[in-house]
Amino acid sequence: MAKNRTERLRPQVLIERGDVPWLIAVAAATSVPHAAHLPAWLTALAAAAMLGRLWSWQRNARLPPRWLLSIFAVVGVTAIGWQFRTLLGRDAGVALLVFFVALKPMEIHTRRDALVVVMLGYFLLLTHYFYSESIPTALWMLAAATLVTGTLLRLYGGHQPAREILGYAARLLAQAAPLMIVLFVLFPRVEGPLWGLPRDAHAGLTGLSDTMAPGSINNLIQSGEIAFRVRFVAEIPKKSSLYWRGPVLDDYDGQTWRGGLPRSAALPPDIEMRGERIDYVSTLEPHGKRWLLALDLPVSLPRDSALSPAFVAVSREPIVQRRRYALASTTAYTVNAQEARQTLQRALRLPPSVNPRTRELARSWAAELETPERISDRALALFRREDFVYTLQPPLLGANAVDEFLFSTRRGFCEHFASAYVFLMRAAGVPARVVTGYMGGEVNPVDGYLTVRQSDAHAWAEIWVAGRGWLRVDPTAAVAPSRIESGVASALPAAEPLPGLLRFDNPWLRALRYRWEAAGNAWNQWVLGYNPDRQYELLTRLGLEEPDWRKMTAWLAGLTAIVLLVLSFGMLRPRRAELPEQLAWRQFCQRLARLGVVRAEWEGPQAFAQRVSHERPELGPLTHEAAKNFAAIRYGAGGPDELKRLRACCRRLPSRWRKTN
């Protein structure tokens, strides 16, 4: 019974024919950008469904029966499940949403059906941020949000020209903007994730890995992607000292260097600072690993991170979102002048029987020279004196990779030099290891940030000398000093094609790129990087002491109320509709008032004109003409011509400054 009653109370409102293209547009605008990562068959299916609906709308054709759509839906969901092997992950979820939003317009009859499409559309807007949070994505989403909102306007407001609907939707969103900013800044942020993320949540992150196989760094160097950005509190240290320490690789199998778990017997880092402390804030792009890529050597770390026995700053959790860290380092130091035996043994271990010529050479050096420093110098001198070439296109190496590199090919880049150097040192009995990371960076003059890209990826070496600790040695510098001073682009032979972004050396293009990247950085820093820490920092800077969620909620409620009050006051203030001639006449009278003749509320146009000619004869004729025209429109048969003349009178009225002349 009760059900019957509610049905009578709320009869289902049917949608109008004119609503349909709006709904198809919503489905299209909110799903099109997903075409880039959805399986092609699904994109084609969704496009076909939307085009089919548009066609049937144009022809007024009948919609397919519900049972057919149900079969279609079941088949589609099964296919998606089969494609993604699940229905729960991020990508599968997006695929399902796109499928439904494309299919739903096929069976829209009532406004409630239409509402489902609109809400799906709003939700789909969010899913685009899984894949990109760039400025263009944000702008596209803003446009799409305007369209979805316009569709609601169309559903509830009936037929109006599309431009008016979209204009109103844009105005509504613009009015929502101040409140959005309040919410964005003050809504207490919670650190995600709230629950375990599906495995595909962070697919496809680029960055260093904890192995160095031939060519792995070369792959990175080809990428112009930004690895991290750094803002130094004081001035930027000189470029040749900007070694960003990543994974340290101890174990070599003849081909690949691997970083391993540090032994439990390792000594804790013992750092003696010999230079000044350098404070900086680093904004790290997600790379899916745990290292923070601190400047060599970190002395102060953010919370939730620690220094490994190999002096690598590692976070407790993998870095799967862009993160900001405040760090401090020193570039002049003594570290672990005493070192655990196990660590040193490990730094001497070599795979048996590979690279016999290299071993032979190293043994001869060890016999001839007394100190590890001398042996190292000899190795660097070898690189410098012989015809070694720095190139990103080295020949392939075989089983005795170091032998081939040192004695025959002699062409390679940082990983070849670092690998050969460490092999030589170990063979000569000097503890050594490979360190990977980034070298240098580029200062953006627009915002002063140092930008480090994947193309700045680098590998160097460390040797241990008793009493002096671990010393950094960069064999690449011996071959191509300009790599260290100026970057990869300047170190390469002129004939070699430059990878990726490194090609843009045109000053004008470079300036443009700086601007774009500074904008992107500001976006990252203040919009995308706005996390609980940043919120705390900003609110403290704004004068909110010890902001916790209670204070934030209180402020949020208060400010929301104020914004809404201001908005309501502005909108609900009685604003009478004014006819154009009334407006023109009012403006005329306002100008006259400034000249000293104020029209009384009750004074009709003719009476007023008479009084004006009496009090201010010089203004009389003009006022008479204006009054005549106004009266003709208001009370007679006056039309656009009279309105034009009335406005002309308004313009001809002398303004105040002219009166004083």
Next chain:
Amino acid sequence: MIALLKPFRQWLFRFGVDEQTPIVLTQRRVFIVPSRGGLLFAIVLAAMLLGAINYTLSLGHALVFLLASLGLVTMVHTFRNLAGLHITPGHPDPVFAGETARFPLVLDSHSAHWRRSLELAFGTHDGAFASIPPGERAVIEVPYPAPRRGRLRPGRLTLSTRYPLGLFRAWAYPHPRLECLVYPKPIETPLPTPLAVSHAGQHHGGSGQEDFTGLRERQPSDSPRHIAWKAVARDMEQRPLLTKQFAGGAAEELWFDLDQTSPDMPLETRLSVLTGWVLAAEQVQLRYGVRLPGRRVLPEQGPSHRDVCLEALALYGEEPN
């Protein structure tokens, strides 16, 4: 609980007849709550917020906050769609019982913005929609069923809107003094014989009076005086009762009296028969009057006379207003 609710509703909504016109919907008189669509929107936003937190999507936060703010902003817009509206009741045209009365209302906007998708309805009955351009007025006719004759008072109006986004429903209860006259539902029966000739002098040059024109089957509304008793006697109840029919000339003055109808019938039916007569007589342009206990309308002819007669029939037995 319900006993408490009633005074609360009375205090909140201030039910009562608006004596002054035009009725101005001040801000105190406009109420607003989230609609079902608004609740759905809120649920979708909550789900989006969870997603944004879980995947740490800063732009996701921004989107959710933008849409939430949009919702709050449209609350003001929905409210504004009603607030400040002037409502002037008009006079509805009388209807016959069983028809739908249409109450005209003049809505004056006076404001510089469009007012769209305004729905006016009486209670839960079907309503009418209106949109008013800035500063203009709209006349809207609100339907209300009129099942019985008499004075129809539909009670308070519900003026509601969900524009612009359907997330909120704003409404007001204007209660103008509205009344529609409902005539009895006419029953078509042949005209009765003239009862009496009151003013024989006034002729319109028509032919004879009381000309017998034939017989027809008796209908319950016919007076027993016109039964063709001779024919009855002749046919010995083989056939239904017959009634004598007379043609009244144009000069004829007909009196429609409640007594001319069978007293066995319910009063409403008898009034309906009289209503049918009035309409039929007016259609063939006869002069006719209506005689009811306590009310007499002298014979006359013309649409306004018809309306007087119908009003007399409609209000028979009702308390004078």
